[in-house]
Amino acid sequence: MHKELHPKNWKRASGYANGIVAEGRSIFLAGQIGWNANQEFETDDLAGQVRQALENIVTLLNEAGTGPEHLVRLTWFVTDKQEYLRALGDVGAAYRDIIGRNFPAMTLVQVAALVEDRAKVEIEATAVLPT
Numbered sequence: 001m002h003k004e005l006h007p008k009n010w011k012r013a014s015g016y017a018n019g020i021v022a023e024g025r026s027i028f029l030a031g032q033i034g035w036n037a038n039q040e041f042e043t044d045d046l047a048g049q050v051r052q053a054l055e056n057i058v059t060l061l062n063e064a065g066t067g068p069e070h071l072v073r074l075t076w077f078v079t080d081k082q083e084y085l086r087a088l089g090d091v092g093a094a095y096r097d098i099i100g101r102n103f104p105a106m107t108l109v110q111v112a113a114l115v116e117d118r119a120k121v122e123i124e125a126t127a128v129l130p131t
Contacts, residue, residue, distance in 0.1 A: 002072055002128060004103075015092070016106035020072040022128035027064050031077065031122040032056040033114065041118045046083050047090035049120050054098040057125045066129050068099040073126040076108040080120065084108070 005019030006012070033056075034049025035041045043049060061067055078084045084091065104126075114122050 002070070002130075013103075015095075016103050018105065020105050022072045022130075024131045025129040027061065027066070027070075027125075027127040027129065029057060029060050029125040029127075031075075031124045032060070033116055033119040033122050035116070035119075041116075044118060044120070045087075046078075046080075046120045047087045047094055050087075050091050050123075051094035051098065053121055053123045054094060057123060058098055061125075061127055064127070064129070066127060068102050070127040070129055071099070071102055071104040071125055072128050073104050073124075074106045075124040076106065077111045077114065077122040077124075078108065078120065079111060079114060081110040083120070084110075 002020050002022035004017045005021060006017070010018070032053045034043070034052040036052060037059075041049070042052065057071075058068055061070070114120075
């Protein structure tokens with residue numbers, strides 16, 4: 001079980017939590033990019049790569065015996081903040097389709113490049129399984 005941290009006098013965060021308190025077994029996932037299980041990109045579309053990266057995260061969580069409901073932190077690295085903002089509607093739809101209405105603590109930063117040249121996004125994830 002985890003609890004969102006939200007001070008009473010703070011404006012509600014939209015689409016993420018400012019903080020999470022969790023107790024249990026921790027799962028740390030390496031950054032996932034928008035390629036499939038064969039390490040092949042099926043699209044150069046940012047929202048499509050986000051969808052695949054999130055699917056990769058859920059697949060790894062399933063391997064650990066859990067799902068997206070136990071995510072407590074996501075760190076997003078994008079190569080183009082403006083492209084991300086333009087695609088926000090499609091990115092949000094992909095997020096809701098795959099992760100649901102679970103909003104962990106999140107950070108998004110723009111980076112100069114990712115190791116894989118075609119990658120437009122990389123997402124690190126942390127989950128906590130309740131004891």
